[in-house]
Amino acid sequence: MPSTSPTDPPPEAVAPLMRGIAVLRALTDAAGTLSLSELERATGLARATVDRVTATLARMGYVRLDGRDAALAPRLMELGNAYLAAIRLPGLLGARADALADELDESVSMAVADRDGIRFVHQATRRRAMSLSFRIGDLLPAERTGPGPLFAADWTETEWARWHERRAADPEDRGFPAVPPRTREVPFEARVEEARERGWALDDQLIEPGLVAVTAPVRAPDGRLVCAVSVVSHTSRHSASSLREAALPRLRAAVAAMERELREAAPPRPGPRSAALAAWTGASKQELGRDFIESLARGLTVLTAFGEGRDALTLSAVAEATGLARATARRALITLEHLGYVTAHERTFRLTPRVLDLGYPPLSRTTLSAIAAPHLAALATRVHDSASLAVLDGDDIRYTARVATSRIMSVNITVGTRFPAYATSMGRVMLAGLEPGERAERLARSELRALTPYTVTGPAELAAMLDSVARSGYALVDEELEEGLRSIAVPVRDRAGTVVAAVNVAMHSVRRTAEECVGDLLPRLRAAADRIEADLAVAGRFTRVATG
Numbered sequence: 375m376p377s378t379s380p381t382d383p384p385p386e387a388v389a390p391l392m393r394g395i396a397v398l399r400a401l402t403d404a405a406g407t408l409s410l411s412e413l414e415r416a417t418g419l420a421r422a423t424v425d426r427v428t429a430t431l432a433r434m435g436y437v438r439l440d441g442r443d444a445a446l447a448p449r450l451m452e453l454g455n456a457y458l459a460a461i462r463l464p465g466l467l468g469a470r471a472d473a474l475a476d477e478l479d480e481s482v483s484m485a486v487a488d489r490d491g492i493r494f495v496h497q498a499t500r501r502r503a504m505s506l507s508f509r510i511g512d513l514l515p516a517e518r519t520g521p522g523p524l525f526a527a528d529w530t531e532t533e534w535a536r537w538h539e540r541r542a543a544d545p546e547d548r549g550f551p552a553v554p555p556r557t558r559e560v561p562f563e564a565r566v567e568e569a570r571e572r573g574w575a576l577d578d579q580l581i582e583p584g585l586v587a588v589t590a591p592v593r594a595p596d597g598r599l600v601c602a603v604s605v606v607s608h609t610s611r612h613s614a615s616s617l618r619e620a621a622l623p624r625l626r627a628a629v630a631a632m633e634r635e636l637r638e639a640a641p642p643r644p645g646p647r648s649a650a651l652a653a654w655t656g657a658s659k660q661e662l663g664r665d666f667i668e669s670l671a672r673g674l675t676v677l678t679a680f681g682e683g684r685d686a687l688t689l690s691a692v693a694e695a696t697g698l699a700r701a702t703a704r705r706a707l708i709t710l711e712h713l714g715y716v717t718a719h720e721r722t723f724r725l726t727p728r729v730l731d732l733g734y735p736p737l738s739r740t741t742l743s744a745i746a747a748p749h750l751a752a753l754a755t756r757v758h759d760s761a762s763l764a765v766l767d768g769d770d771i772r773y774t775a776r777v778a779t780s781r782i783m784s785v786n787i788t789v790g791t792r793f794p795a796y797a798t799s800m801g802r803v804m805l806a807g808l809e810p811g812e813r814a815e816r817l818a819r820s821e822l823r824a825l826t827p828y829t830v831t832g833p834a835e836l837a838a839m840l841d842s843v844a845r846s847g848y849a850l851v852d853e854e855l856e857e858g859l860r861s862i863a864v865p866v867r868d869r870a871g872t873v874v875a876a877v878n879v880a881m882h883s884v885r886r887t888a889e890e891c892v893g894d895l896l897p898r899l900r901a902a903a904d905r906i907e908a909d910l911a912v913a914g915r916f917t918r919v920a921t922g
């Protein structure tokens with residue numbers, strides 16, 4: 375019998391799932407994108423394996439293949455979302471953290487314990503020069519943070535032993551790619567003792583010169599420590615002790631309100647399940663053949679069985695939620711447990727915060743224009759005309775993404791270009807999406823100028839048009855912005871149904887009649903907007919996606 379070390383995978387482990395996760399981890403550590411040859415080097419996998427793994431991940435919508443590059447795709451955030459929904463913390467407490475950040479005008483974060491590290495599950499960040507801010511999902515060494523000593527106050531001897539082992543094996547904290555190397559030693563045990571006595575902790579530039587934080591623990595009704603909330607500042611504004619003086623009372627009040635929130639929270643509501651997944655992977659297998667690795671897709675699918683009201687699942691529940699055979703689900707769970715993404719306790723499985731290592735930190739910084747770009751490119755290729763994304767900015771629309779075709783157009787539009795909203799198709803769908811009161815107010819305020827002989831400038835006529843746009847869900851504008859230019863637009867809505875942007879296709883008016891625009895283009899335009907909305911819904915579930 376060959377000897378097995380604690381890190382050897384168990385015999386039931388699913389090797390393709392391990393390879394897929396290695397690829398996702400490598401992309402995450404590389405901030406989201408690597409060429410396929412870089413992936414080969416980073417993972418040590420053969421090129422043919424990298425090709426098949428990335429093809430499978432691309433089919434799942436977790437990775438985008440773009441020439442020789444593989445990039446993490448927003449849909450991947452559904453794995454981290456499963457964890458965040460299961461623990462319910464950002465959902466229940468995130469708004470309180472945001473309010474505290476507004477009140478103090480400092481960044482506020484929520485972190486959970488992850489073995490001998492801490493991992494961020496929420497960030498309410500003030501953007502400032504001279505401040506480094508961590509991303510949701512970033513892992514920090516416990517001893518260099520405010521939350522760490524509070525969590526370590528509950529460590530067992532085994533956990534302390536693991537911490538000592540890690541410190542000896544990794545003296546520069548290279549296992550924590552989000553932080554600068556360790557340069558200073560502060561006795562952790564003493565900080566833990568102090569935190570235990572006081573009930574709060576300080577980080578005086580342990581993670582990074584200039585960064586100071588004060589942290590308090592949040593406890594569940596049963597007394598269990600569920601997360602730690604930190605107020606984070608910079609030495610240009612506060613020393614560690616002046617931050618404590620300025621922020622600790624309000625931090626404690628916010629924590630008390632959070633604990634109340636946890637006591638009074640309604641029971642979790644299990645959301646819709648990811649149904650018929652087994653059938654879905656079967657169909658992909660038929661389509662992609664050898665290049666689709668079913669066991670990888672199924673293994674990752676297991677993570678999505680968890681969520682709000684489904685934080686602790688038995689094997690049978692996982693099998694039922696995913697439509698997988700029990701034996702398949704079991705092997706996936708064993709693999710995920712071996713890799714540290716799942717813990718097992720008395721026949722139930724839970725996700726661990728490590729699930730956030732699968733793409734969450736870089737993807738949590740994604741923007742609406744980045745989300746839209748590949749969908750606009752696909753649309754432009756399909757219809758052979760330019761496709762754009764714009765937001766409402768004052769009385770103008772402002773382009774935030776655009777894919778031009780080689781066709782020469784008289785209007786020279788680039789990202790950042792502004793046009794008056796009332797005379798454009800994208801502007802009209804966004805105006806139509808406003809509350810009636812705000813819509814009327816804007817129209818009354820805008821100076822309605824005729825930009826061509828065809829521009830509609832009558833307030834009543836425009837108002838009627840916007841009503842009709844709101845009903846039909848699209849706007850077609852013919853030569854009102856520029857002669858010879860025709861465009862059709864549809865709105866892009868966020869999870870809450872609010873119109874946050876618009877997408878359009880613009881063309882020379884000889885290219886298609888207005889009827890052809892509606893008959894041929896509109897369904898494709900709507901389909902592209904649907905894909906953007908679906909990605910935005912995943913990405914925006916627990917993070918604020920910048921639209922500007």
Ligand code: PHB
Binds near residue numbers: 507508518520606
């Ligand atoms: C952060 O939220 O960026 C943060 C929190 C606590 C620390 C360091 C950084 O100790």
